Amino acid sequence: xxxxxxxxxxxxxxxxxxxxxxxxxxxxxxxxxxxxxxxxxxxxxxxxxxxxxxxxxxxxxxxxxxxxxxxxxxxxxxxxxxxxxxxxxxxxxxxxxxxxxxxxxxxxxxxxxxxxxxxxxxxxxxxxxxxxxxxxxxxxxxxxxxxxxxxxxxxxxxxxxxxxxxxxxxxxxxxxxxxxxxxxxxxxxxxxxxxxxxxxxxxxxxxxxxxxxxxxxxxxxxxxxxxxxxxxxxxxxxxxxxxxxxxxxxxxxxxxxxxxxxxxxxxxxxxxxxxxxxxxxxxxxxxxxxxxxxxxxxxxxxxxxxxxxxxxxxxxxxxxxxxxxxxxxxxxxxxxxxxxxxxxxxxxxxxxxxxxxxxxxxxxxxxxxxxxxxxxxxxxxxxxxxxxxxxxxxxxxxxxxxxxxxxxxxxxxxxxxxxxxxxxxxxxxxxxxxxxxxxxxxxxxxxxxxxxxxxxxxxxxxxxxxxxxxxxxxxxxxxxxxxxxxxxxxxxxxxxxxxxxxxxxxxxxxxxxxxxxxxxxxxxxxxxxxxxxxxxxxxxxxxxxxxxxxxxxxxxxxxxxxxxxxxxxxxxxxxxxxxxxxxxxxxxxxxxxxxxxxxxxxxxxxxxxxxxxxxxxxxxxxxxxxxxxxxxxxxxxxxxxxxxxxxxxxxxxxxxxxxxxxxxxxxxxxxxxxxxx
Ligand SMILES: [Zn+2]
Numbered sequence: 001x002x003x004x005x006x007x008x009x010x011x012x013x014x015x016x017x018x019x020x021x022x023x024x025x026x027x028x029x030x031x032x033x034x035x036x037x038x039x040x041x042x043x044x045x046x047x048x049x050x051x052x053x054x055x056x057x058x059x060x061x062x063x064x065x066x067x068x069x070x071x072x073x074x075x076x077x078x079x080x081x082x083x084x085x086x087x088x089x090x091x092x093x094x095x096x097x098x099x100x101x102x103x104x105x106x107x108x109x110x111x112x113x114x115x116x117x118x119x120x121x122x123x124x125x126x127x128x129x130x131x132x133x134x135x136x137x138x139x140x141x142x143x144x145x146x147x148x149x150x151x152x153x154x155x156x157x158x159x160x161x162x163x164x165x166x167x168x169x170x171x172x173x174x175x176x177x178x179x180x181x182x183x184x185x186x187x188x189x190x191x192x193x194x195x196x197x198x199x200x201x202x203x204x205x206x207x208x209x210x211x212x213x214x215x216x217x218x219x220x221x222x223x224x225x226x227x228x229x230x231x232x233x234x235x236x237x238x239x240x241x242x243x244x245x246x247x248x249x250x251x252x253x254x255x256x257x258x259x260x261x262x263x264x265x266x267x268x269x270x271x272x273x274x275x276x277x278x279x280x281x282x283x284x285x286x287x288x289x290x291x292x293x294x295x296x297x298x299x300x301x302x303x304x305x306x307x308x309x310x311x312x313x314x315x316x317x318x319x320x321x322x323x324x325x326x327x328x329x330x331x332x333x334x335x336x337x338x339x340x341x342x343x344x345x346x347x348x349x350x351x352x353x354x355x356x357x358x359x360x361x362x363x364x365x366x367x368x369x370x371x372x373x374x375x376x377x378x379x380x381x382x383x384x385x386x387x388x389x390x391x392x393x394x395x396x397x398x399x400x401x402x403x404x405x406x407x408x409x410x411x412x413x414x415x416x417x418x419x420x421x422x423x424x425x426x427x428x429x430x431x432x433x434x435x436x437x438x439x440x441x442x443x444x445x446x447x448x449x450x451x452x453x454x455x456x457x458x459x460x461x462x463x464x465x466x467x468x469x470x471x472x473x474x475x476x477x478x479x480x481x482x483x484x485x486x487x488x489x490x491x492x493x494x495x496x497x498x499x500x501x502x503x504x505x506x507x508x509x510x511x512x513x514x515x516x517x518x519x520x521x522x523x524x525x526x527x528x529x530x531x532x533x534x535x536x537x538x539x540x541x542x543x544x545x546x547x548x549x550x551x552x553x554x555x556x557x558x559x560x561x562x563x564x565x566x567x568x569x570x571x572x573x574x575x576x577x578x579x580x581x582x583x584x585x586x587x588x589x590x591x592x593x594x595x596x597x598x599x600x601x602x603x604x605x606x607x608x609x610x611x612x613x614x615x616x617x618x619x620x621x622x623x624x625x626x627x628x629x630x631x632x633x634x635x636x637x638x639x640x641x642x643x644x645x646x647x648x649x650x651x652x653x654x655x656x657x658x659x660x661x662x663x664x665x666x667x668x669x670x671x672x673x674x675x676x677x
Contacts, residue, residue: 472512
């Protein structure tokens with residue numbers, strides 16, 4: 001109904017009036033965001049987006065609310081229509097439309113989902129109960145990992161860091177139920193209380209599986225003991241960002257040196273892996289501990305641990321009491337969210353994980369015209385050019401490193417909008433009768449899809465995100481930036497209806513620049529033009545880069561979003577450098593536009609002011625205190641407000657745009673400003 005009305009309006013309004021309407025839209029667009037009562041020189045974040053955040057408090061069903069959720073709400077509405085049409089239609093057996101329709105019908109039948117609970121997994125629970133030896137235990141762990149359970153450790157299949165033309169199996173630390181190691185090891189009152197609540201949650205889930213109260217409590221304590229042991233052996237967030245230290249190639253025959261308790265070849269075979277010669281071990285010391293724990297703890301303790309992790313992996317999809325208890329802990333206790341989101345949104349999230357590309361094909365056909373793709377491909381080229389110019393005149397970088405940096409930039413690949421080749425879901429069998437079964441099959445399908453890559457040439461056309469994702473990424477082994485169609489969506493307006501300052505500041509310049517400079521941040525710079533982990537920097541340039549980067553580390557370490565809880569400057573370094581780089585490159589590209597050159601005001605704001613306001617819109621977000629706390633421990637991205645205040649305080653044009661002077665809160669002394677790019 002709405003779509004038809006919008007189409008009619010477009011056809012009815014003459015083109016000259018449409019142009020006038022566009023100017024009018026641009027004129028007032030920022031009024032919904034900017035808090036004119038705030039002083040940009042005192043708190044730029046509040047000035048830039050304070051009105052919108054005030055007008056849009058966090059809904060009871062959300063742990064945070066902001067730009068990403070506002071855009072996502074539009075995307076949800078579009079995907080809902082796609083699903084309802086697929087469910088009402090009669091598409092051919094095996095077609096994507098049929099899979100989408102069947103998935104949707106099963107997922108939305110909440111009564112049937114609750115009645116089935118976790119029973120589709122009964123055979124798997126019986127296998128856990130029957131485990132009688134350590135070899136059987138490892139075989140069961142392999143089966144659960146293939147089904148998506150986070151049992152003991154993580155197995156990832158992706159491009160080899162030092163041989164980007166082949167795919168390797170990576171063994172990584174894992175096996176925890178809480179978001180990361182610090183949740184187990186921190187000693188403040190909040191962390192201690194959270195751990196107590198977690199043990200109670202594990203116990204309640206085990207009770208739902210049929211255990212008596214006393215047994216469930218005892219087993220939950222066992223789970224906690226095992227996970228704490230694994231957490232102690234796990235690396236910290238910032239240590240995981242050192243690619244060289246997390247790359248240790250071992251022959252499969254030598255894995256026994258790390259963990260003799262594990263029959264490695266049998267374990268891999270039980271998970272459906274082909275025979276392998278070598279694997280990449282991310283954190284060897286973790287596997288030493290995992291092997292010890294496996295050896296020393298009685299099998300009964302591990303059975304409790306596996307029951308928990310299988311139930312945990314499917315509790316959110318199990319409906320009824322499982323879903324409610326899972327939300328009570330992970331939604332309310334851990335992230336402070338009072339109410340569960342509506343089922344249809346959660347089911348779209350589930351579908352996204354297993355049929356994302358099938359939805360993406362339909363989404364793109366309806367919402368990302370060729371003109372949009374061409375526009376952002378051109379913008380990506382322009383932002384690359386801006387970086388080329390900056391690298392060319394960077395004072396601290398010597399010629400040999402500069403030459404290699406430019407070679408890497410020349411080799412950078414750009415993927416914009418949607419993939420040239422879509423995933424083929426032929427092997428994924430969807431039933432209209434069981435949602436849980438569809439989730440399980442989808443996860444196994446995805447694992448097997450990845451396993452099939454081993455030993456084959458790397459498919460460089462692949463995407464790690466779907467086009468309907470409001471996000472973007474840089475992929476080091478492919479030396480590529482990937483910019484999904486939805487990354488460019490502005491809330492409430494078409495991107496052709498606003499001025500360039502907003503488009504460049506928001507995503508068309510800064511997001512593209514952010515991803516490009518990831519290839520040259522503290523982590524990305526360690527990969528060469530071909531995507532291999534190689535040191536191509538002169539020792540002196542590497543040292544200078546680190547000195548410049550240290551200024552950024554110090555800047556973020558000083559931010560204290562919650563009393564006593566600072567941002568981790570080292571763990572968030574790569575993202576902060578990328579935000580800063582994105583702002584610079586977007587600005588360079590924007591300076592070439594007519595709007596910037598002419599300099600006229602729109603809505604009382606200069607082009608430069610509008611550019612920085614467009615950037616702030618991209619990080620417009622507020623979150624619950626619990627979520628913020630957990631995120632400060634487990635996320636390499638700084639909280640949204642500091643992703644605005646932090647990078648901006650290093651940009652000279654920002655001071656110029658808003659007339660910020662020494663002594664004002666937004667002022668950073670010139671000697672303390674970051675100067676990497
Ligand atoms: Zn990033």
